[in-house]
Every structure is written in structure tokens, then in C-alpha cells.
Amino acid sequence: MTCRTGPIPPNPPVNAPPTAPGAPEVVWWFFNGASLRWAPSTDDHGVACYEVYQDDGANGIIRAVFQGPNEGWVNLPTPIGTRIYPLYVVAVDRYGVRSARSPVTQVSISNDIVQPQPSRPVAAPLSPTSVRLSWTLPSYSSPATAWQVFSGGQLLTTVPGTTATLTGLTPGTEYSVTVRPIYTDRSWGPQSLPVVFTPSAPAVSCQVSYSARTWGAGMSANVAIKNTGDEPIEDWELAFTFPSSGQRVERGWSADWAQSGQRVTATGVSWNEDIAPGRTLWIGFNGEHTGANPAPADFTVNGSACA
Numbered sequence: 001m002t003c004r005t006g007p008i009p010p011n012p013p014v015n016a017p018p019t020a021p022g023a024p025e026v027v028w029w030f031f032n033g034a035s036l037r038w039a040p041s042t043d044d045h046g047v048a049c050y051e052v053y054q055d056d057g058a059n060g061i062i063r064a065v066f067q068g069p070n071e072g073w074v075n076l077p078t079p080i081g082t083r084i085y086p087l088y089v090v091a092v093d094r095y096g097v098r099s100a101r102s103p104v105t106q107v108s109i110s111n112d113i114v115q116p117q118p119s120r121p122v123a124a125p126l127s128p129t130s131v132r133l134s135w136t137l138p139s140y141s142s143p144a145t146a147w148q149v150f151s152g153g154q155l156l157t158t159v160p161g162t163t164a165t166l167t168g169l170t171p172g173t174e175y176s177v178t179v180r181p182i183y184t185d186r187s188w189g190p191q192s193l194p195v196v197f198t199p200s201a202p203a204v205s206c207q208v209s210y211s212a213r214t215w216g217a218g219m220s221a222n223v224a225i226k227n228t229g230d231e232p233i234e235d236w237e238l239a240f241t242f243p244s245s246g247q248r249v250e251r252g253w254s255a256d257w258a259q260s261g262q263r264v265t266a267t268g269v270s271w272n273e274d275i276a277p278g279r280t281l282w283i284g285f286n287g288e289h290t291g292a293n294p295a296p297a298d299f300t301v302n303g304s305a306c307a
Helices: none
Strands: 023-031 034-038 046-052 061-066 073-074 083-092 103-112 122-126 130-134 144-151 152-157 161-166 174-181 193-195 205-216 218-227 239-242 250-254 258-259 262-268 280-288
Touching: 023 103, 034 083, 034 103, 061 073, 122 193, 144 161, 144 193, 152 161, 205 239
Parallel strands: none
Antiparallel strands: 023 034, 034 073, 046 061, 046 083, 083 103, 122 130, 130 161, 144 152, 144 174, 174 193, 205 218, 218 280, 239 262, 250 280, 258 262
């Protein structure tokens, strides 16, 4: 693709470049290109041709040359799915002087062979502010190199595989989320059907063991929290009620401890805020009592009763 300019004399006259062409407009498109039209440039010595480039962030990739007319068909690589090509136009006068670039137009084209839709994502709650999404792509589809996750038309994240963890969600708020594949040529496929969910604390399967040593008016208690489920317990919170109003937590370890009346809570610290499946976490506290020191029995983790 070469612009044929006129003969250039040994000492060409002083020559201002052509004015910048107008932004290209899409007349129509097909799977392998688009018909474009743009406002012409002006030049004292006449415009010899127009060059159409794909903007690549550098010098551009030349896609077409038109010897005279300010419109024409531009061949583009056929995408696997749908892809946007940013295109601009440059005018060249008879002496080979080029104009500034026209404004860029985003040209979207789609393959006429439609790729299959991914499955509707499945949302598994991890905490009141996070969920894990998972989905599949039919085996006969073109392979995906990445996945985009959308909600309300906004891109939330891009992930390499068919799972994504969404964090920072608002508890009690309904979300509608879709996913779409990104193919090897950076085009994208159809979006999935939406999964609609409201973040909430997942049901927890757990077991708690409590043992205390008593002396005088003091006590020292050890608490073991075991995750008996198949999913991690994230941002765990242990809660229980002292049977006696005289029982008090004074100082604990391996957790942030708090007490209001006879109700006691403990939450994870930075290094142990998640409990993996099958793992046991040991925490404890020192406290005081007024003569009776019965063991509590109503243990919950993240609101779920534990054995």
C-alpha cells in the first residue's frame, strides 16, 4: 500500500502540510472490514491520497490507501468474536507531505460465525462482602485467554481462568453479573446470562472445643475452632454467651476479643482471619469469675451454630 505522489522537484517550494482530515465515519461494516467516509483535507498543492491507519499507540498500522477519494473500503483482520479497531486518516499532498492525524474512530466488527455463549456463572458466598464465581465454556468454542466480569455494564475485573472472587461488595445489595471470554486475537465473545445474588454470610460447618483452668477468682481458657466444611471460613467471628454474669474476659491471644454483658465475640487477626477446610485454629483468653465458672455451650462462627 503506497501513496503515489506527483514528481518531487529537486527544490520543492515551501509547502505547508494538508489540513487534518475529518474523523472517519462508518458507512457499513462486515466481518472482514468497514466502509469509511471522512471530511476531506485541503492543501495548496492538492491532496494526492489518504492513508488509513489502525492506532497501535505508536506509528500506527497502515490498513488502506485511497488515491484521491475521501471514502472507501478498509480491510481489517477478521476477529474470532467481536473486536474494536481504532482507525484514523492522514492526508498526503503531491510532494509527500503528510497532515496531522484525524480524530480516531472506534470501528467495531464481528465474525459472522457466532461463538457459543459461556454458562451462567454460579455465585458461592464467601463472606458478607465477597463471593466466588465459577462458569464453563463449551468445548467446541475457541479457547479463551482471559475473562471479563461485568456488573451493571461496568467491567469489574479480568481473570485468566473460569473463576473469579469479587470482594468489597455491599451486604444486602443485589448484584447482576455476567462474564465474557477474550480470545487469542484480543476479540471478545458473547456475554453469559446474568447471575443475580445478594452477598451474605455463607453457612459455616464448624466444631468448637472449650476448656478452662480455674484458680481463685481467675481462669484461663483455650478455644479450638475447626473448619469441618469444604470451603474456607473467611473473616471468621466466634460468638458465645457466658452462663454466669460473673465471668469476664480480661485479655486474650490470637484474636480480637470483646465482651458486652455475658456475650463474648472473637474475630481473626491479620495472620489467621481465614480458616482452611479441615484446619483447627487455637485461640484463648485469661479472665475472672465470681465463684462459678461453667463452660459456655452456644458457640457460633459467622452466625452458624457449631458442634
